[in-house]
Amino acid sequence: MLLSGLICGSARAEDGYQLGHGYDVGPFNFAGYSNVTASLPDQGGDAVVLDDLSLFVTGHVAKLFNPFVEAELTRLDIVQTGEAGRGHGDGALVLERLYNDSELTDGLTLRLGKMLSPVGEWNQIHAAPLVLTTVRPAVTYRNFSEYLTGASLLYSDPESKIPDLQVYWQPDREFSERPRSITFDEYRSVAGVHVSFPVALLDQIGFSFQKSRDTQGVGQALFGVDFQYTIQKLTLRGEWTYSDLSGRAPGQVRQSEWGGYLATSYAFDDTWSAYSWYEEFSNRTAASDARDLLLGVAYKPHPAIVLKLEYLQNIGGPPVNPTGLFASWSVLF
Secondary structure (H helix, E strand, O other): OHHHHHHHHHHHOOOOOEOOOEEEEOOEEEEEEEEEEEEEEOOOOOEEEEEEEEEEEEEOOEOOEEEEEEEEEEEEEEEEOHHHHHOOOEEEEEEEEEEEEEEEEOOEEEEEEEEEOOOOHHHHOOOHHHOOOOOOOHHHOOOOOOEEEEEEEEEOOOOOOOOEEEEEEEEEEOOOOOOHHHOOOOEEEEEEEEEEEEOOOOOEEEEEEEEEEEOOOOEEEEEEEEEEEEEOOEEEEEEEEEEEEEOOOOOOOOOEEEEEEEEEEEEOOOOEEEEEEEEEEEOOOOOOOEEEEEEEEEEEEEOOEEEEEEEEEEEEOOOOOOOEEEEEEEEEO
16 A cells, blocks of 8 residues: 555656755655764864764654655765774664654644654754754753664644643654763663753744663753844854753763753855754763863855855863864765
């Protein structure tokens, strides 16, 4: 049935491809994005990397059947110099997401499968062409479970009178776990909630709570807040999280972990923009806090294409991201 739908749909969608939207085949949409990054850190080797080549399929078939699949090739080295060149990265194939949405009522959706954790706005829209910078602030991915496999209830008020709500639960481990070469921690028994209050058409303030346990037996309760607010051509963004830890793993020197970043961006026009962010991050394994400052500029020749050039400077503590020059070319196709 699915195959026949695809065949029939392809005849109707021969000329249906649009850059940034993908290709429609009946009730399904085929799309994706690519991201090539270049890094010139002060310490270590220079590199050009295919950071992501992601393909996803979205289906809107019926109220109870709306599947979504995303798979990607990540961290494939194109050029490596210096010490880094000795360990050429062959990339990894990763199942990013695999879930189905069932519309239970107007505004209430049940999601089952592997999905992104709603901790902060950045993690939920983490595709390179959609986020602000090439270098991701540590607080947006380092201290919580980025993915979960289980069930989630999502509520979005059709009249936008009350905040959006997402409650989620992962009973055991992540399905098709990503290799340790591209992740920092793996989590078990994840549960949480995210509440988002709309401020304007595109602006919001969100609050997160997530409880989990990592593979070394350390439990954590995370509290977070994130926001976006636009004043004409100026946009302010930020996120802050605090984790209370129970148990102790080898190398752990703190019983808490916290971090926060504040970003600003200014759109000169539809093509050019400048941006910056400042972050402090207190890692559970570091005796002092890391502090980083980033400055950058972005060029968008097309709404689905963005080129970014940025410089990051460590200004204190053990670095999470290295000091250096970074660039990326991202395409939403």
